[in-house]
Amino acid sequence: MKLQLNMTVNDEAVNIEVEQDARLLDVLRDDLGLTGTKEGCGVGECGACTVIIDGKTANSCIVLAASMDGCDIKTIEYLSKDGKLNPMQQSFIDNSALQCGFCTPGFVLSGISLLDRNPNPTTEEIKEGISGNICRCTGYEQIIKAVEDVRDKKYVKDGACNE
Amino acid sequence: MLNYFRPKTIKECLEFITDERVYIAGGTDLMVELKKGHDLSNKTVIDLTHIPELSGVKKVYGELEIMACTTHDDIVLNKDVNKCLKALSLACRTVGSPQIRNKGTVGGSVGTASPASDPMPALMLADGRVVIINKKGEMREEKLEDFIIKPGVTTLKNDEMILSLKVKSLEDYKQSFFKIGRRKALAIARLNFAMAILMNNDETIKDIRIVVGAALPVTKRFYDIEKKLIGKKITKEVIEQVSKQISEQVLAIAGPRKSSEYKIPVIRNVINRMLKEMEV
Amino acid sequence: MSLFEHNNNKYNIVGKDIKRVDALEKVTGTALYAADLYKGNMLYGGNVRIKEYPAKITKIDTKEAEAIPGVVKIITCFDKNAKKHSWADYCYLTDEVKFCGDVVAIVAAESKKAVDKAIKSIKVEYELQEGVYTIEDALKEDAPIVREKGVGLIDGIPNKEKKGNIFLDSYYPIRKGNVEEGFKKCDVIIEREFNVPFIDQAYIETEACLVYNDPKDGSITGEASAQNPFFTRRYLAEASGHNMSESRFIQRTLGGTFGGKEEGVGVQIGRAAILHKATGRPVKMVNTREESLMDSSKRHAFNFKYKIGATKDGDILAAEGTLVDNCGAYNNQTQFMNWRASVHSVGVYEIPNVKTDTYGVFTNNVHGGAMRGYSSPQVIFAQEQLMNELAKELGMDSVELRRKNIIRQNTRTATNQLITEEVILEEMMDELLKRTDYYSKKKEFEDFNKKDNNIKKGISLVTVYRGAGLGAEGVDANGAFIQATEDGSVIINTGLAENGQGLQTAYAQIAAEMLGVTMDKIHFHSVDTHAIADSGMTVASRGTTMGAQSMKLAAEKLALIFKEHVAEKFGTTVDRISCKDNYYFDIEDNFPANYSSDKRIAFKDVCNERLWAGQQLAVYEWFRPALNEYDHHIGQGKAFPTYTYNVCIAEVEVDVETGDIKVTKVTSGLDCGRVINPNMVKGQMLGGIVMGLGYAITEEIELKKGRILNDNFDSYILPTSMDMPEMDVVLFESETKEGTLGAKSVGEPATEAVAAAIAGSVGHALNKNVDHLPCSLESILKYMD
Known part of the structure; x- marks a missing residue:
């Protein structure tokens, strides 16, 4: 039996029928074509499927889509909707904070969410803030630097570097 | 066929309860179970995450009432919990990852009865009780130790749900929480510990509470050992004795398993260390 | 990070911190990985496996599964028409299950849900x-x-006269000098044993593929995240029964591989091709993490037995070893990998008498395969602990023991190869000792450890080398195609794949440098087997050092053709023409300060003129290195054209009461030959350190009768951001005639020494010989017993 679901995804109203046991991740990818959200483990351990639900990060692989009725969901695609990069995205590029790129959307969202809640985190707090995202390529250091640069306001709103 | 319900109030929720009910309190465990092949067909899935009444922390008469669907993150940020039960703040901060703490709830953690639950030792430290409501709206309270029977099994009846957790305020106590995992985040506790102590002016113990988790099928508070310590000073000998007794008790209950080779000496070492730190 | 540069960098783009050319698509989530592909009328595929092994399948009942709505096709191992064995030892389908990944039936259905249901019902x-x-x-x-x-x-x-479980093709002996005579002259001889478990590459993207029919391109098209596009095509063609010319493989963005997306992806695409053939519809297969762990190759488990002897002054005179690895049930890698293991079996030391035997054994486990290092992390772990033990026995400082015995210019390796190139290993050691303040820290830690603390501190240095590229393991040949277009933009195309390591950026830098155009003009076209010839695999850290040679040649040749064009226009000779920032000019003019429009010509104008004049705008070049003379029967000869050297120092704090290890700092210095892109090399090094940390402390495939117990990332423990140490990366440049523009290998050297250094520092902290990995909580407590 399918269920009617009304949610907001990347600022757009989405009305969709979903299977009752569908995962949010599958609805985003398979039904809405938002493939920037990735599946790495399916058990909430790697963070590749991170999205922002009502202002907080969550692993969309362990979120029941049906539970998202009335919720506001933002995925990686939201950030450059207007054709401009978010400062966090620009900082990831400038800091070489990615290699294979599979975990990158999740890290970008975790970084943004961290700064939303704590605009001035210490390096240790940044490590904690991104600790739900696993990267097998970079060793994290350049990712942390990317978040620090945004924290330190090296970027103006449109993503251009201040320096 | 799975039946999904998303009540907005507790009253509405009670109406949905059937014998085949399964709750979603945050979903961080249930969704994993589902992936691992847990069969939810013919179950009534009741989603508790849209009930505002089920979230938040109230402070009443030297007690905290933590509503069942308060997330780990809410607890970390809650000022009352921080003040009255610091060990719980510390414990919740070690749960999984930011994403997990944003979704996972303390009621869910209690309901799944995992032996490695991180909030559990801190809740037991503060005489944690589970407040339960049934379909008819009748309420009952049960001590956590009694509520949890074995891993994954509690006394919760089919027509009941967890409403909240009540804990004593340990505001005046010195508290600590310690977790051993294989890594520093996203870690399942290999062992976890909570301790609280209240001293008299003459440096004798007025009250002490010691809990060890992930060592036994059910997280254990050592009431008998605690009792014997009241009125005593924390000396080196006492510390040695207590840590030895606790590790021996765990061994006696657990029996000689493979994991005991590691856990028994480590329990002794860590209790020893935590007591020393309490002394300072 | 520090970079010790050669003073001869005459390049504008090579050697600079150029931003990754694939970064934009990756930060916006628009990069397409194989699982992101969808096609109309597409089916999902799935695999049926059993949970005990080995077993002979007697019956498969699919009746119930066939009745499930949405299930389109089920093919079992008893299906006479199905292709069962692949060209590379592994099976698409089998009724003789030898390990956990073996598949007994495959399913295609309209939805993932129907696939899952069918698998459960069979x-x-x-x-x-x-x-x-x-x-x-x-x-x-x-x-x-x-x-x-x-x-x-x-x-x-x-x-071969006797039956057993040894994989004969994977046997490699080294026989240098006479070990019996050598040991006779030794004052100190020690014997030690070590072992390491299987671990997983654990890339975050699981294996995925899509197979469909596009008649325009031939009979079958496959897209996947594969490390070896041409190997993947071989599986695709074989499983579907088509000619290679009719089998097209398109490489998708790769979400990490580290050696893992070779045979696993090949077998997967073969299964998808079988389902596609049977249904005539596009078939997509995506592994779950559990399947990925069961089905994909692992870093080999190894047992080591070593004997080593030295004079009382620390001159190592003889070394003997038996290195045995666990191949699993099928194997198409150990016969190559063990050659590398044998070459490096006694480390970066000049030892006159060496006798080692390296071989693999078949077991009913998941197979060992490639994982970042291709035997070196295992061998180095054992070899370097052995060096620490020897130093202890000699009463000698372990760094000084290494200093005394390391390979230098004009010395000979274990395979008796004379190293003629510059070796800067000793300078690297000294720099790292200095910047870590090694000796004062060592003393400070030893004093600290004498106190009654629950924390014990340790520090350890390891020295290693690594043959760059394939060496005598295979022919390190490759081809590249470069074409300029009329608007002055350039398409480059190679048979090697971007693994996430930054290959396309490095290749684009090399092409831009040779042509004199800016980076934005270069577009890297990722592998399409219909558009470029087989250039072998993107393995062995050969991508830049060897794989880019043909790209350099092609770009050089195109640059020359264009310069001739400009020289003719300017009425001068070609040696006076140069190109920079997309403009040709006469080098006699002071460019760019002094140029005017009549003294320069735009690259794009040259392209445009040539197009309409019908002149050549593209070049294809092939590179084949000189073959190495090597005798595989005794393991003597020239193993590799050049070597990369690495020094790594790890510092740890061990909580002896809980077994918890905190890696406080890792300092790693690498001889890169020439650095093509410092920031990207740094990224490889940092990632390599954290991957090495996982190998040292947490990672292990737990097996019970061939069944993988930790089958997802909740129990297979990867390091998080909160586990990373402080890291200091030092890049050294050195002179080599081999390697593209003098570049050596980076990817594997970045990780191979790290676990050995961490284990060494744990050993130092506890004053024990760490004889196995990982240094888990439990193992630390055992060392303390």
């Missing part, structure tokens, strides 16, 4: 057989035989 009956799982058991005289081709030992040497 009833498989089997007869369980006696299995062999550990190296020790595989070598027992009466062990069950895992593979018909396995051989036994006669006088300790694999011999």
Whole structure:
């Protein structure tokens, strides 16, 4: 039996029928074509499927889509909707904070969410803030630097570097 | 066929309860179970995450009432919990990852009865009780130790749900929480510990509470050992004795398993260390 | 990070911190990985496996599954028409299950849900057989035989006259000098044993593919995240029964591989091709993490037995070793990998007498394969602990023991190869000792450890080298195609794949440098087997050092053709023409300060003129290095054209009461030859350190009768951001004639020494010989017993 679901995804109203046991991740990818959200483990351990639900990060692989009725969901695609990069995205590029790129959307969202809640985190707090995202390529250091640069306001709103 | 319900109030929720009910309190465990092949067909899935009444922390008469669907993150940020039960703040901060703490709830953690639950030792430290409501709206309270029977099994009846957790305020106590995992985040506790102590002016113990988790099928508070310590000073000998007794008790209950080779000496070492730190 | 540069960098783009050319698509989530592909009318595929091994399948009942709505096709191992065995030892389908990844039936259905339901409904009956799982058991005289081709030992040497479990093709001896005579002259001889478990590459993207029919391109098209596009095409063509010319493989963005997306992706695409052939519809297969762990190759588990001897002054005179690895049930890698293991079996030390035997054994486990290092992390772990033990026995500082015995210019390796190139290993050691303040820290830690603390501190240095590229393992040949277009933009195309390591950025830098155009003009076209010839695999850290040679040649040749064009226009000779920032100019003019429009010509104008004049705008070049002379029977000769050298120092704090290890700092110095892109090399090094940390402390595939117990990332423990140490990366440049523009290998050297250094520092902290990995909580407590 399918269920009617009304949610907001990347600022757009989405009305969709979903299977009752569908995962949010599958609805985003398979039904809405938002493939920037990735599946790495399916058990909430790697963070590749991170999205922002009502202002907080969550692993969309362990979120029941049906539970998202009335919720506001933002995925990686939201950030450059207007054709401009978010400062966090620009900082990831400038800091070489990615290699294979599979975990990158999740890290970008975790970084943004961290700064939303704590605009001035210490390096240790940044490590904690991104600790739900696993990267097998970079060793994290350049990712942390990317978040620090945004924290330190090296970027103006449109993503251009201040320096 | 799975039946999904998303009540907005507790009253509405009670109406949905059937014998085949399964709750979603945050979903961080249930969704994993589902992936691992847990069969939810013919179950009534009741989603508790849209009930505002089920979230938040109230402070009443030297007690905290933590509503069942308060997330780990809410607890970390809650000022009352921080003040009255610091060990719980510390414990919740070690749960999984930011994403997990944003979704996972303390009621869910209690309901799944995992032996490695991180909030559990801190809740037991503060005489944690589970407040339960049934379909008819009748309420009952049960001590956590009694509520949890074995891993994954509690006394919760089919027509009941967890409403909240009540804990004593340990505001005046010195508290600590310690977790051993294989890594520093996203870690399942290999062992976890909570301790609280209240001293008299003459440096004798007025009250002490010691809990060890992930060592036994059910997280254990050592009431008998605690009792014997009241009125005593924390000396080196006492510390040695207590840590030895606790590790021996765990061994006696657990029996000689493979994991005991590691856990028994480590329990002794860590209790020893935590007591020393309490002394300072 | 520090970079010790050569003073001869005459380049504008090579050697600079150029931003990754693939970064934009990756930060916006628009990069397409194989699982992101969808096609109309597409089916999902799935695999049926059993949970005990080895077993003979007797019956498969698909009746119930076939009735499930949405299930389109089920093919079992009893299906006469199905292709079962692949060209590379592995099976698409089999009724003789030898390990956990073996598949007995495959399913195609309209939805993922229907696939899952079908898999659960298929009833498989089997007869369980006696299995062999550990190296020790595989070598027992009466062990069950895992593979018909396995051989036994006669006088300790694999011999085809006897049945057994040894994979004969993976046997490599090294015989240098005379070890018996060598040991006679030694004052100190020690013997030690070590072992390491299987671990997983654990890329975050699981294996995925899509197979469909596009008649325009031939009969079958496959897209996947594969490390070896041409190998993947081989599986695609074979499983579908088409010619290679009709089988097109398109490389998708790769979400990490580290050696893992080779045979696993090949077999997967073969299964998808079988389902596609049977249904005529596009078929997509995406592994779950559990499947990825069961099905994909692992870093080999190894047992090591070493004997080493030295004079009392620390001159190492003889070394002897038996290196045995666990191949799993099928294998198409150990016969290559063990050659590398044998070459490096006694480390970066000049030892006159060496005798080692390296071979693999078949067991009923998941197979060992490639993982970042291709045997070196295992061998280095054992070899470097052995050096620490020898130093202890000699009463000598372990760094000084290394200093005394390391390979230098004009010395000979274990394979008796004379190293003629510059070796800067000693300078690297000294720089790292200095910047870590090694000796004062060592003393400070030892004093600290004498106190009654629960924390013990340790520090350890390791020195290693690594043959760059394939060496005598294979022919390191490759081709590249470069074409300029009329608007002055350039498409480059190679048979090697971007693994995430930054290959396309490095290749684009090399092409831009050679042509004199800016980076934005270069577009890297990722592998399409219909558009470029087979250039072998993107493995062995050969991508830049060897794989880019043909790209350099092609770009050089195109640059020359264009310069001739400009020289003719300017009425001058070609040697006076140069190109920079997309403009040709006469080098006699002071560019760019002094140029005017009549003294320069735009690259794009040259392109445009040539197009309409019908002149050549593209070049294809092939590179084949000189073959190495090497005698595989005794393991003597020139193994590799050049070597990368690495020094790594790890510092740890061990909580002896809980077994918890905090890696406080890792300092790693690498001889890169020439650095093409410092920031990207740094990224490789940092990632390599954290991957090495996982190998040292947490990672292990836990097996029970061939079944993988930790089958997802909740129990297979990867390091997080909160586990990373402080890291200091030091890049050294050195002179080499080999390697593209003098570049050496980076990817594997970045990780191979790290676990050895961490284990060494744990050993130093505890004053014990760390004889196995990982240094888990439990193992630390055991060392303290």
